[in-house]
Amino acid sequence: MINELKQQIERLRNAGATYVDARWYxxxxxxxxxxxxxxxxxxxxxxxxxxxxxxxxxxxxxxxASSDISQLxxxxxxxxxxxxxxxxxxxxxxxxxxxxxxxxxxxSPNEIDPFTVELSEKVDFLKEMDSLMNQSGVVQRAxxxxxMKKQIIFVDSEGSEIEKKIIEVFPAIQVMGVDxxxxxxxRKYQPGRIGATRGWETMDRKLFTDNAARIVKxxxxxxxxxxxxxxxxxxxxxxxxxxxxxxxxxxHALELDRILGYELAYAxxxxxxxxxxxxxxxxxxxxxxxxxxxxxxxPGSFGYDDDGIPxxxxxxxxxxxxxxxxxxxxxxxxxxxxxxxxxxxxxGGANRATSFYRVPIERMTNINxxxxxxxxxxDIVKNTEKGVILxxxxxxxxxxxxxxxHFATDIGWVVEDGEVKHVVKNATxxxxxxxxxxxxxxxxxxxTWEVQYVDNCGKGQPNQVMQLGHGVPVCRFDNVTIGE
Numbered sequence: 001m002i003n004e005l006k007q008q009i010e011r012l013r014n015a016g017a018t019y020v021d022a023r024w025y026x027x028x029x030x031x032x033x034x035x036x037x038x039x040x041x042x043x044x045x046x047x048x049x050x051x052x053x054x055x056x057x058x059x060x061x062x063x064x065a066s067s068d069i070s071q072l073x074x075x076x077x078x079x080x081x082x083x084x085x086x087x088x089x090x091x092x093x094x095x096x097x098x099x100x101x102x103x104x105x106x107x108s109p110n111e112i113d114p115f116t117v118e119l120s121e122k123v124d125f126l127k128e129m130d131s132l133m134n135q136s137g138v139v140q141r142a143x144x145x146x147x148m149k150k151q152i153i154f155v156d157s158e159g160s161e162i163e164k165k166i167i168e169v170f171p172a173i174q175v176m177g178v179d180x181x182x183x184x185x186x187r188k189y190q191p192g193r194i195g196a197t198r199g200w201e202t203m204d205r206k207l208f209t210d211n212a213a214r215i216v217k218x219x220x221x222x223x224x225x226x227x228x229x230x231x232x233x234x235x236x237x238x239x240x241x242x243x244x245x246x247x248x249x250x251x252h253a254l255e256l257d258r259i260l261g262y263e264l265a266y267a268x269x270x271x272x273x274x275x276x277x278x279x280x281x282x283x284x285x286x287x288x289x290x291x292x293x294x295x296x297x298x299p300g301s302f303g304y305d306d307d308g309i310p311x312x313x314x315x316x317x318x319x320x321x322x323x324x325x326x327x328x329x330x331x332x333x334x335x336x337x338x339x340x341x342x343x344x345x346x347x348g349g350a351n352r353a354t355s356f357y358r359v360p361i362e363r364m365t366n367i368n369x370x371x372x373x374x375x376x377x378x379d380i381v382k383n384t385e386k387g388v389i390l391x392x393x394x395x396x397x398x399x400x401x402x403x404x405x406h407f408a409t410d411i412g413w414v415v416e417d418g419e420v421k422h423v424v425k426n427a428t429x430x431x432x433x434x435x436x437x438x439x440x441x442x443x444x445x446x447x448t449w450e451v452q453y454v455d456n457c458g459k460g461q462p463n464q465v466m467q468l469g470h471g472v473p474v475c476r477f478d479n480v481t482i483g484e
Contacts, residue, residue: 001024002155005051005072006155008053008073010157011073012055013157015080016057017055017080018059019055019056019096019157020055020056020076020156021154021156021308023154023353023356024050024069024153024154024155025049025050025051025152025356027047027049027149028048028151029045029046030045030148030149031043031044031045031046032144033122033126034142034143034144035126036140037140043119049067050069050356050357051356052065052356053065054360055080056094059087059090060087061083062079062081062084063079063359064078064079064082067357094330095330095333095337097344097346098346099158099307099308099329101159101160102160102161102162103160104304105163105165106162106163108165108166108167108297108301109196109197109198109297110167111201112199113149113199114147114167115147115149122145126143126144128205129143130143132208133212138176138219140175142172142173142174143171143172145169146171147168148168148170148467149167150164151166152164152166160308162303162308168299168455169200170190170453171202171208172190173188173189173211173215174189174215175188175215177223179425180224185219185425187216187222187392187411189208189212189214189215191208191453192450192451192452192469193298193453195297196296197297221411222423222425225423225425226422227426227483228425228483229414229482230482232479232481233386233387233388233480234387234388234415234477235388235390235429235476235482236377236380236381236390236415236475237391237474237476238474239448239450239452239473240391240392241391242473242475243454244393244396244407246289246470247364247457247470249398249405249433250367251326252270252364252398254316255270255326255363256327256328256332257328260334260338262361266463267459268398268400269400269401270402271402271434272322272325274335274338274339274343275339277325278322283317283320283438284439286319286320286372286441287319287369287437287440288317288318288319289316289317289370290313290368291312291316291348291364291365292313292368293312293349294311295366295469295471298453298468298469299467299469300467305328305347305351306360309329309347309348310349320437320438324344326362326363326364327344327348327362328347329347331362332344332346350362350363350365354466358462358464363464363466364468366451367468368470368472369471369472369475371445371446371448372442374444375445376445376447376448377444377448381415381420382419383418384415384442386417388414388427388482389413390411390412391410392410392411393407394410396408399433403432403433404432404433405431406429407428407429408428409428411423411427426483428482428484429480437477439479441477442475443474443476444473444474446473448473449472451470452471453468453469454468455467
């Protein structure tokens, strides 16, 4: 099959195509199990395979994909025909940044393939978690696990040949209760990076047992808690909400295609401008953020992107200064041309597609915040006069250009004079992105740094759902509006 793909690629190159690549998925499968109040509510599985072909001709892309690989020539011809038609209407000719020809492979670290584990064993695990959560105060309880498995073979006209084998595991548990006012509240646990692998072996019973007890306890505290005060305070964000803050106001804001206006019709643009790189003080000197696709064992680390670029660890924000973006081969060339100066030196290796039937676009890798030197959570609390600790994403609203935000969290803890006083419910906070990050006054040490997984990041038209991670520490921001 690989030789046949190479032959078709060479045929189109000889016919005048500037560049051709093919992504063959011999295997892509997923399974999802959900237990609700002790009943197995959902047990689904899917499996598909196919080939996606991109052709660049006279500055325009053509794309075609099919699960029927018996007519490869027709599939490649369709992509070429689409490129020819697009070339008649192209307004900004596509150019691709230079890259090396690579022959390589990548396998995500795992010991036990979850697709080899018996269904009964998976259901027994969910039953066990359900029984642990079946406690006083809990009116609804849910546990679930999603597994993904992909084999991807990438071949292009520049001599690259890359094979990737990727397994992902996404488990979660949650409990829900109703307070005296009839409002439903939720506490949940979704583990991120656990150990050095990401197979079935990550389903650590003790870890889930401990966290099931914790979220039940916290739910019951929330149900009898007073409302979050309306105030201006320091907010101390735990990783369970700091990951979402990072995702929405750093990750999405720094996708280069969005900065160039390509997401405006669907999920908005970005307040960042090309002239801001190297000049905009995005945050305080305590903020260093990076797109790190080399971080072991997370869904944001995939070896090579769908342009055939090796995974990289790229600075986005260096001690508060904006220095980089989430980039692929095409957009860096367009950005440099529009800025009329070199802003980006080659692709950042972040072009990915959700499957063979979608075109690769800039997607987040692991968008991380470096841990700091301000100690543990206890240390940060002791140095906070008037604040609130927040955790758990509940709802979020983002400005059309990521310039502002409003988040609601599952739980909060009031801090007064360096001590945690009591739990509050319905906790919210809001801010303007640049002003907010410039109010960052404390960043926790390595003991506070956790990798949180995101399994449902949506972007693009047609929509693509992608998986990634965020490594984030505990962070404190001062003078933040809460409770509104």
